[in-house]
Amino acid sequence: MHSPALEGNLAQPVIRRLDALRQLSERGIALLQRAILEGLQRAGQGEDLANEGDPVDSVRIILSGWLCRFKTLEDGRRQITSFILPGDACDACVYLLSVMDHSIGTLTPVIYADIKRPVFERLLAADQSLAQAFWCETMVNSAIQREWTVNIGRRIALERVAHLLCEIHERLRPVGMIDGDSCAFPVTQIDLADATGLSVVHVNRTLQELRASRLITLRDRTLTIMDLRGLQNIALFTADYLHTKRCG
Amino acid sequence: MHSPALEGNLAQPVIRRLDALRQLSERGIALLQRAILEGLQRAGQGEDLANEGDPVDSVRIILSGWLCRFKTLEDGRRQITSFILPGDACDACVYLLSVMDHSIGTLTPVIYADIKRPVFERLLAADQSLAQAFWCETMVNSAIQREWTVNIGRRIALERVAHLLCEIHERLRPVGMIDGDSCAFPVTQIDLADATGLSVVHVNRTLQELRASRLITLRDRTLTIMDLRGLQNIALFTADYLHTKRCG
DNA sequence: CGTGCGGTTGAAGTAGGTCAAAGGGTGTGG
DNA sequence: CCACACCCTTTGACCTACTTCAACCGCACG
Numbered sequence: 001m002h003s004p005a006l007e008g009n010l011a012q013p014v015i016r017r018l019d020a021l022r023q024l025s026e027r028g029i030a031l032l033q034r035a036i037l038e039g040l041q042r043a044g045q046g047e048d049l050a051n052e053g054d055p056v057d058s059v060r061i062i063l064s065g066w067l068c069r070f071k072t073l074e075d076g077r078r079q080i081t082s083f084i085l086p087g088d089a090c091d092a093c094v095y096l097l098s099v100m101d102h103s104i105g106t107l108t109p110v111i112y113a114d115i116k117r118p119v120f121e122r123l124l125a126a127d128q129s130l131a132q133a134f135w136c137e138t139m140v141n142s143a144i145q146r147e148w149t150v151n152i153g154r155r156i157a158l159e160r161v162a163h164l165l166c167e168i169h170e171r172l173r174p175v176g177m178i179d180g181d182s183c184a185f186p187v188t189q190i191d192l193a194d195a196t197g198l199s200v201v202h203v204n205r206t207l208q209e210l211r212a213s214r215l216i217t218l219r220d221r222t223l224t225i226m227d228l229r230g231l232q233n234i235a236l237f238t239a240d241y242l243h244t245k246r247c248g
Numbered sequence: 249m250h251s252p253a254l255e256g257n258l259a260q261p262v263i264r265r266l267d268a269l270r271q272l273s274e275r276g277i278a279l280l281q282r283a284i285l286e287g288l289q290r291a292g293q294g295e296d297l298a299n300e301g302d303p304v305d306s307v308r309i310i311l312s313g314w315l316c317r318f319k320t321l322e323d324g325r326r327q328i329t330s331f332i333l334p335g336d337a338c339d340a341c342v343y344l345l346s347v348m349d350h351s352i353g354t355l356t357p358v359i360y361a362d363i364k365r366p367v368f369e370r371l372l373a374a375d376q377s378l379a380q381a382f383w384c385e386t387m388v389n390s391a392i393q394r395e396w397t398v399n400i401g402r403r404i405a406l407e408r409v410a411h412l413l414c415e416i417h418e419r420l421r422p423v424g425m426i427d428g429d430s431c432a433f434p435v436t437q438i439d440l441a442d443a444t445g446l447s448v449v450h451v452n453r454t455l456q457e458l459r460a461s462r463l464i465t466l467r468d469r470t471l472t473i474m475d476l477r478g479l480q481n482i483a484l485f486t487a488d489y490l491h492t493k494r495c496g
Numbered sequence: 497c498g499t500g501c502g503g504t505t506g507a508a509g510t511a512g513g514t515c516a517a518a519g520g521g522t523g524t525g526g
Numbered sequence: 527c528c529a530c531a532c533c534c535t536t537t538g539a540c541c542t543a544c545t546t547c548a549a550c551c552g553c554a555c556g
Contacts (some may be wrong), residue, residue, distance in 0.1 A: 052488075071398045073484050079398040096380070096387045101489040102394060132344070138386070139344045145393040146350060150319045150327040153400045153445030157544070188502065197401030199545055204504060236321050240300075241349040405512070436534065447513055452536060 010063045010111065011036045013087035013175040018133035020174045021140065022246060028127035035123055036061060036113040043110045050104045056095040059120045062088050065110030066186050070194065071102045080195040082145060083107075083168065083187070087175040092134045095120075108186045136243075143241045152197045155236065160196045161206045162235035165216065169225055170239050185223035258311045258359065259284045261335035261423040266381040268422045269388065270494060276375035283371055284309060284361040291358045298352045304343040307368045310336050313358030314434050318442065319350045328443040330393060331355075331416065331435070335423040340382045343368075356434045384491075391489045400445045403484065408444045409454045410483035413464065417473055418487050433471035 011033050018024055024032075040063075043049055049060065052071065067084040081102060084090045090104060095117055115123070124131040144167070151163050172183050189207070193200040210216045215231045217224040225231055232238075259281045266272055272280075288311075291297055297308065300319065315332040329350060332338045338352060343365055363371070372379040392415070399411050420431050437455070441448045458464050463479045465472040473479055480486075 069394070071394065073398075073402060075484075077402040079401040081394045081397045093383060093387055094390075096384050097391065097491045098493075099488070099491070101391050101491070135341060136344050138390075139341055142342075142386075142390050142393065143345065143349050145390060145397065146317070146319070146329045149329045149393065149396050149400060150321075152397060153327040153442075154321060154325045189504095190502075194401075200503085201505090201546080202544055205544095208504085236323075240347070243345045243347070243349070245346075437536095438534075448535085449514080449537090450512055453512090456536085 010040075011113075013063065013177075014061050014089070016175050017087035018089075018130070018137065020244065020246070021136040022129060022133040024133060025127055025129045028130040028133075031123055031127055032130060035115050035119060036063070039113040039115045039119075041112050041114045043106050043112070045106055045109050048103055048105045049110075049112075050100050052100055052103050054100045056091060056098060056100055058114050058116045059092055059095060060090050061113045061115065062086055062090060063111045063113060065112075066107040067104055067110060068107060068191065068195070069102050069104055078194045079197065080191060082141070082148065083195070085168070085171055085175065086177060088141075089134060089137055092120075093138045107191065140243050143243060147241045157196070157198055157202055157206045158209060159235050160198070161192065161203060162210060162215070162231050163237050164192070164196060165210075165223065165225065166228075166232050166235050166237040167242070169223075169228070170242055170244075174244060181226065181228065182222055182224040184221060185218065186221050258288075259361075261311065261425075262309050262337070262361075264423050265335035266337075266378070266385065268492065268494070269384040270377060270381040272381060273375055273377045276378040276381075279371055279375055280378060283363050283367060284311070287361040287363045287367075289360050289362045291354050291360070293354055293357050296351055296353045297358075297360075298348050300348055300351050302348045304339060304346060304348055305365050307340055307343060307363045307365070308338050309361045309363065310334055310338060311359045311361060313360075314355040315352055315358060316355060316439065316443070317350050317352055326442045327445065328439060330389070330396065331443070333416070333419055333423065334425060336389075337382060337385055340368075341386045355439065388491050391491060395489045405444070405446055405450055405454045406457060407483050408446070409440065409451060410458060410463070410479050411485050412440070412444060413458075413471065413473065414476075414480050414483050414485040415490070417471075417476070418490055418492075422492060429474065429476065430470055430472040432469060433466065434469050 014036065015024065015029055015032065049067065050056070062084055064086050066086075067090065068080045069082045069084065069090075070078055070080045072078045084104070094100070124134065147167070151160050155163060168185070169178065169183065172178050177183055189200050189203045193203045196203065198206070207218060210231070211218070213230070215225070215227050215234070217226060262284065263272065263277055263280065297315065298304070310332055312334050314334075315338065316328045317330045317332065317338075318326055318328045320326045332352070342348070372382065395415070399408050403411060416433070417426065417431065420426050425431055435443075437448050437451045441451045444451065446454070455466060458479070459466070461478070463473070463475050463482070465474060
């Protein structure tokens, strides 16, 4: 686990993700890679990396594993506001706000880099392409959050679940986590319900409908999209909001 | 309208907003004020300032008037994803994405400053406090968007509408647009429905319920919150996510 | 071998949607 | 100055997509 080769691989998803948004300079890549290796951390499944109210003083970059942001109402109702996938920088900039207004929990074991704020700021100052890539990432996250608002506000259950699956599929691709038409999908139906604003029971029935329509298979934490076009159609999905083209 | 005094006043909401997030330097204020005055624009009510797919090459800072961001599905369903209030910088950073993934429409006549990207970037480079304030603003907007996800996903109609009213009230305060317990509220029930993910009919009945509970008055585009604590209670509202304390 | 979690099923209830029509205010054109 | 049109609001009746409750199943794990 501590051979240079393996460690180099660890940073791959992040670099792929950022480089897809904004071409990184060689120097930027090297600096980033070093910062990542110096801040390596692990967390188990079902842990909360941060809670509402916590002070924020570092940036976390996810190297492997899935997480989710969520908020909980006083009476226990829970809403997942986004999924954080390998290569995502969670809180690249949230730290500007000093205090967490939401929580972050792991859905799987996770390997991440914890980069202290001053280190991160030096990183951005040292390489313009890195700074721009991180800002782009932040803006894409905002765009995703807007789309979730639309999804939950105006799509019916079937469209809503389908849309979420399309989004995750599309986001996993650039970081190389799609294998054919399948991908890991470590999200329980409970999580899916909390992410879509539906009840577990209804998510269950909705998934069955998607399966019955031969659009997807979802078993043993593996999602297979059998008919991507079909799924996108019923989801009213267009990938524009993910801004996968290079920006800036 | 073109006396220096009046023009100075125009920029007030923006400066108050940004300064509340991150104390601005004298120099920063002066630079910002100049950039604003050089880019003054107007728009009428019901105009779209930008549409999905449009290229983005400037930042708009709202000096007076209300706008909303929204997305429309193919079949006409519409979701407002946020309200843009006086003092807000719409797209302070969205321009990084090059293409709009949503539209922006006016709810009232609007006065705004259109600042071209290179000018804006020079502004940020010239004064650190301005740069930080704008980034903070962007992060607060993300936080608001997350809360909307929670609102629409997990709150019932009554809570949801109440929460939206609380939020707007709270956001108008720092820019000095609250008069006692009243404020302008140029949002139709149609808009309210599109913002909350409800139907117009149900928004209407929900408002009546809030009125019957003597929590609010809403007539002639004026909102009066008669019992703020009560409204916040049923909305499960806490202002934390608005990060009104200085940050950074 | 129990215990607990996630998934599945059925039955019954309800929050909120849809449809349709009517009322009030305002602006416009004849 | 009236009439008409348009937009927003309001109301009533009916409908349904989704929730809730409750139970059961299968599987992994201690």
